[in-house]
Amino acid sequence: MQSKLLIFLLSVLFISSAFCQIEKLKWQKADILYEKQNHYNKRNYSFESDNAGEFVTKSLANAYWFFISDVDGDNCPFHPTCSAFLIQSIKETNIFQASLIFLDRFTRDMNLVKSQNQYPRVRTGYFYDPPGNYMLVKERIIYLPPVFIVESE
Amino acid sequence: MKNYLIIFFLVSISVSPQTTSFDFYSPENIKKFADHLFCEADYLRAIEQYGLISKDCTTDFKVMLGYSLLNLYQESNEIFKSISEKSKFYSDAYLLSLKNSLLMKPASVSAQAIKSFDSIQLNSFNKLKTISMLFDDELSISKDKFISPFDENDINTVSLFYDMKTKPLYKSPALAGVMSAVIPGSGKMYVGEWGDGITAFLATGLLAFLAYDNFRADHTTRAWIFTGLGTFFYAGNIYGSIASAQIFNAKINFEFNEGLKLFLEQKNYFLPEYDFCK
């Protein structure tokens, strides 16, 4: 009798835990937004940095963005933009390696016949070109095929 | 009078409205509904309904299959743990659990064949186990042994995958770097980036020429500026060539893995097809 009760309780537990799983998977009411998505790149003008060198670089970048880049139009077909690319590279490596990476990016930007089949894109149409691919660390390379659209950026 | 009463009583019972009194939640009707949902590919609902009735071999396997088709491989394998070895679907469930594990983490199958496999299932198992070896870093099996479990119409594709795995068309980053050191941009062209390579060549070349020209015309400051710029671009081009060779190799790996996954999907991971909806 006891074992039957045990089996009954266990089966209830099993069924209810199976239910809990399904409860988690069931879709819920969604908040339907009327607003349109805003895809525009917002500059990060903060001065936060880990050391003096970074602070100097970030200040120079902010000045460049404010006085020059924001008024000379959309000249960079890449995402992240060349200046943001440089900042990120400096953050992750050192100024020497970052300048090499940046010079290579600059050269690739000068390539007038940038093939449609070389880089994947982000939603806004820019070429997706993260600095992580150029650290010379195999494991950091995220290869995506050119037809791919990166939604998360 | 009593007789009439009894007759009336019997008649009214027999003419009970059978069609309009309906138990939606009888185990039989829940099962029918769940089967219907399963055949309509509404697997989540079907699983929920199967959970309301007592389990049997078929429903257990269908729930496991449903989770797998919903891409919920962990949950699918959890169900496998509760399928008894004596179930008539045990061998099928075993094969499905191997597919789930492969989809969760691509790696070679280390499991062994089980006694309850019939010849078709054993065939499936051998194919799956062999092809999964391609997910490992090194292949330690000869080509003949590798292609042996497969059918005639699959041998060419499988053979191709074997070749791509054992002799990948990688480019050497070191060679790309050296080439670009000798002729700027040539490393990138070696990797296949012709546009980038030519641009690098032209940029470095132009700066070198401007430097030389200005030295000749005795404009020393300008000459040194161009020399500096030229050197930077030259160093950047070597670095960039090495990086682009690495990216090229990452592309080879990506295309191999995606190609293999697509092939397996097409073949349903060499598992037998189940049709519960005839």
Place this chain on the structure above:
Amino acid sequence: MTSVSKIFFILFFILNVSYRTLAQNSFEHQFNFANELYAKGKYFDAVTELKRLLFFDVTGKFSYEANKIIGLSYKQGAKFSDAIHYFSLAELNADSEEEVYEARIEAIKINILRRTTERTLALLDELRNDERYSDKSDELNYWTGWAYIFSDKWEKASISFSAIVPGHGLALLCDSLADDLYNPTLAKTLSLIPGAGQFYTGEYISGLISIGWNVLWGYLTINAFMEDRIFDGLVIGTLLWWRFYSGNIQNAEKFAVEKNLEKTNNALQYLKNNYDGEKP
């Protein structure tokens, strides 16, 4: 007959009739249960129970209503393609003109929400040209207005709402918003004079910086040409002056479009949260 058997007879008769009536309503009961789930916000479960009803309902008595409510449930979960699928099934199973119309309006509302404007307008036109619904022109104009709202055509929306009644609340809202928006083409044209486009969109600092650069490079270019340094003049002119000149035009347009987006999004948010009338 004896009085006991009479009582027994009457009781039994009552019980029998009520049993039949109750039993006849087991499908109704299931339908009401599903509706309760919908009312409580348990949309997934509502769909399950309605599918259960539909599976066993061989007479098709509930086909229209059930399919419609399944569509509404999917809509609440923002699963628009599924919703449309079930609204079309509802339309196929409609028993009257009114039901066909309702199903189509629901499909139109989904199309409005997912911004497939061409399709929405085509569906609305179909209904407009249908003689059966010639008395529904006000409602059709209402949804046409909403379709234009969701596709950023505020003047057209205002016209549609005004056709229902001049001075319609939504027409006034659309009009005031349309007046408030910047004209990107005007911004670009004004920018032929550097800085003017940016001033128009309210970005004064940006305008001043643009003017500064354009004056500087313009001066240097013209100066170089006047001093016969043609090569220098060309380089500065094309690499620098042109870059900042075209940049100023692009900038003005960008500001106009960005600020318009902010204003329209505010209006849309207001409509979603504060407007009391019928919404898609």
